[in-house]
Amino acid sequence: MSDQDPLPPLEWDPQGVQIQGFSAGLYQIEWLLVTVVILYLVIIGLPDEGALGVLAATFGYFIFSLLASRLRFFGERQRWLLALHTWAMIGFITWFLYSTDGVTGPLASLYLLAVVTSALTLGVVVTMLEVAAIAACQLLLLHLLGTELLTTANLAPVGTSIIALLIVGYLTASLVHAIHVSNRTLLKMASRDSLTGLYNRRAFDDLARPIHEMARRSGRPYCLITMDMDGLKRINDTDGHGAGDQAILGLTEWLQACKRSSDVLARYGGDEFVMLLPETNASGGKHMMERLIDAVKDDKLSISVGIASYPEQGGSLEELFGHADSAMYVSKASGGNRVSIQSVA
Numbered sequence: 001m002s003d004q005d006p007l008p009p010l011e012w013d014p015q016g017v018q019i020q021g022f023s024a025g026l027y028q029i030e031w032l033l034v035t036v037v038i039l040y041l042v043i044i045g046l047p048d049e050g051a052l053g054v055l056a057a058t059f060g061y062f063i064f065s066l067l068a069s070r071l072r073f074f075g076e077r078q079r080w081l082l083a084l085h086t087w088a089m090i091g092f093i094t095w096f097l098y099s100t101d102g103v104t105g106p107l108a109s110l111y112l113l114a115v116v117t118s119a120l121t122l123g124v125v126v127t128m129l130e131v132a133a134i135a136a137c138q139l140l141l142l143h144l145l146g147t148e149l150l151t152t153a154n155l156a157p158v159g160t161s162i163i164a165l166l167i168v169g170y171l172t173a174s175l176v177h178a179i180h181v182s183n184r185t186l187l188k189m190a191s192r193d194s195l196t197g198l199y200n201r202r203a204f205d206d207l208a209r210p211i212h213e214m215a216r217r218s219g220r221p222y223c224l225i226t227m228d229m230d231g232l233k234r235i236n237d238t239d240g241h242g243a244g245d246q247a248i249l250g251l252t253e254w255l256q257a258c259k260r261s262s263d264v265l266a267r268y269g270g271d272e273f274v275m276l277l278p279e280t281n282a283s284g285g286k287h288m289m290e291r292l293i294d295a296v297k298d299d300k301l302s303i304s305v306g307i308a309s310y311p312e313q314g315g316s317l318e319e320l321f322g323h324a325d326s327a328m329y330v331s332k333a334s335g336g337n338r339v340s341i342q343s344v345a
């Protein structure tokens, strides 16, 4: 979908929503980091050398966090912006350790904040890469502080803390992944019809609302179509429920074949389907449904269709549903297998 496309995404994006929700709390983690650092400086005192650098880095990091939370970077739900925050965290902690107590001091555990932030939002691979970056930073610190690198006494504490970060990062990211998987399954169960795999009524209502709002703001039309299969009860009664299911699945296939990717299709109830066609007026929707009725005849399927379009036939979704349903009943009462548009006085 291009940037100019007026339509909202037609798929729910649980991970995106989760990232957006997490971002609201991210600045609290960053301010916690700044608070711990300030407390440390107040209690232990500024280092003899490089005090100005420590203060400047702390102030700079505070401003970065403040601006990032104010600018609402995360409105775009971009993961790389979250990654940028964790890299800034790692950079700031490394600089602080360099200027104060060195690699193995108590503040080295602050790296945990970056690892947990990453594990909660960016996945196992990125988290492991960040732990590797922290290991590199710690080795660089040892080197810069003039410590002999290749001695067990110096490498052991760094190695131990890196292993701890690896375990915490891996376990947290794996658990979050498992939660994403189960969320996706739950979302699918809650939003899809089990027979056809189409959106159910609840999902359709959720997806239709932003399209309506978008059309209202842009003044562009959209078309709401309600459909009801003709004679499904007779198919069930004469050929069995399995044949009825096949008829529903057959119609679903035809509907999916004729719709555009931006159209939203749902099974609204037993033998009722509903479709929303963005950027389409009533006559566009009518042409499409007449072609469909013609095509499904070959499969001995028959449907009654009602159409209402925004803004011609109503200013709200509820009104449009009312008009489309009335039109559909007109089609049904006229013998079915036809399309009707209710004229609005």
Ligand SMILES: Nc1nc2c(ncn2[C@@H]2O[C@H](COP(=O)(O)OP(=O)(O)OP(=O)(O)O)[C@@H](O)[C@H]2O)c(=O)[nH]1
Residues within 6 Å of the ligand: 195, 228, 229, 230, 231, 232, 233, 234, 236, 240, 241, 242, 243, 244, 245, 248, 269, 270, 271, 332, 336
């Ligand atoms: N096989 C099958 N039948 C279903 C399903 N959901 C609803 N039905 C049946 O579909 C039938 C719908 O009946 P009606 O509303 O009278 O619709 P119809 O038989 O198509 O009659 P008209 O709408 O008047 O043309 C009912 O008998 C329902 O039990 C389903 O998932 N599978």
